[in-house]
Amino acid sequence: MIAIGLQEVNSKINKRLKDALFTDQWSELFMDVLSPFHFILVSTVRMQGVILLVFAKYYHLPFLQDIQTDCTRTGLGGYWGNKGGVSVRLSIFGHMVCFLNCHLPAHLEKAEQRKEDFATILHMQQFEGPVANGILDHDLVFWFGDLNFRIESLDICFVKYAIDSNVLSQLWEKDQLNIAKSTWPVLRGFQEGPLNFPPTFKFDVGTNKYDSSAKKRKPAWTDRILWKIKPPSKGLGTGGHRPSQGVLSVSQLCYCSHMEYTVSDHKPVAAIFAVQVSTVQGCWxxxxxxxxxxxxxxxxxxxxxxxxxxxxxxxxxxxxxxxxxxxxxxxxxxxxxxx
Structure with missing residues (x-):
């Protein structure tokens, strides 16, 4: 399966009207690219400039069920969709999985606001059905997007020195998201692979050079991919339904950025996961x-x-x-x- 999260997509009125009247251009683009490899668009959801698309190989389709989408606006006090989260949830071989793509508030000093917005998204998004009504009720959650966390304390000269010298580990302990994972209860259980690639923001568009404007924003790992596995529960869940079948395990095989893309002031980030699904034997x-x-x-x-x-x-x-x-x-x- 492939999940694609986009942020800050052109959402001007003329673009939105065209997408409303015809097939969304981003969906068309990715379908054209992926269909020769036997991928089918399972679901897509858009909230202004935030888009999430989920694809699967055609032979998985009979085993994908209960597909639902949701979106939560957090920009301008919840009235504007330039910030917030969009999600696709579904049952994959009997396991409830949720993909959540977020665009959280920018700037170094807005860490608390990012936490509040993420908590709001988790609270607001509710799905229908006997199991996995909330995002964190799912057996597996993939959380990704422009999460906008920055590097604290260190000045821009040291940050650039650490990047140029490839001693990125000196920046990890000052990364706001790494700090938050150990201090915010809402992030308990979320995992992330090592940040062995340079910070993905902010670049001069069309180049691989960090911000050279008058603002000279400090480089940061704003674009992230995390996951969380729900601890196995014993017995039956809500309504007498078993939450999932068998054992679920996740291994991250790759976590990287792509410096070759220069059309944005961000560098896109990708991850590859191996998800082991074990179903109950003899279940018909x-x-x-x-x-x-x-x-x-x-x-x-x-x-x-x-x-x-x-x-x-x-x-x-x-x-x-x-x-x-x-x-x-x-x-x-x-x-x-x-x-």
Whole structure:
């Protein structure tokens, strides 16, 4: 799966009207790029200049359920969507997962405001269903975006010296988000890989040079990707439903920035995760179906099951010798069995 979070996308009136009348241009762009690799757009949500898109390989689609989106404005006291958070939540192989893309307040002195806005987003976003109503109720949360945390205390000369000398560890302990993870209860349990790449803000647009304007903003790791695994719960959850099936584990394989992009004053950040999903063995789904009114029965009617990738089974229904396989690629059909 691929989740893409964007911030400060052009949200002028003419752009928003075009996106409202036609397919969102960002969705079209990423679909054009990813569709040759068999990715399908699962869901997208936009709040002015903040966009979240979630893609998945086509063979995962039967196992993605309960897809919902939400957004929370925090700009101008909650009335403007230039700041805030957008989310996509869904069940992935029986585990509730939430992707949260945020754009939090800027400037060094606004750390407390960032904490308050993040707490507001967590409080305001509520989903329907018997399980995982709030963001932190999910089995796995990916939190990312322009979180705008800065480097405290150290002056700009020392920060640039540490970057040029590749001694980034000297900056980590003064990073506001690293400090907050050990002091803010709302961030308890969130994990992040080591910041082994240079601060991603602020650059002169079109270059790899840090801010040379009169303001000379101090470099900072404003663009971050974190995750949190919910501790396993015993017994049944709300409404008698089991919150998830089996064991869930996450390993971060890569965490990096991309200096080659110069169209923004930020450098984009990417992470690759391996998510291990273990489902309960011997657990079957009950499938019910009924004949359509006026359907003419035949001894050639059949229902088949075939394997989807290496994950499980998907039902097929056919009439006579023609399979109605809902667009499933033909290379999967040799796995079918007819009863």
């Amino acid at each position: 789904e009950l499938v019910r179906y009924k004949m359509a009114a006026g359907f003419h029965r035949s001894s050639w009617d059949w229902i088949g099951l075939y394997r989807v990738g290496a994950w499980g089974l998907l039902g097929l229904e056919g009439v006579g010798s023609t399979a109605q396989h809902c667009g499933v690629p033909s290379e999967l059909l040799p796995h079918q069995r007819t009863w």
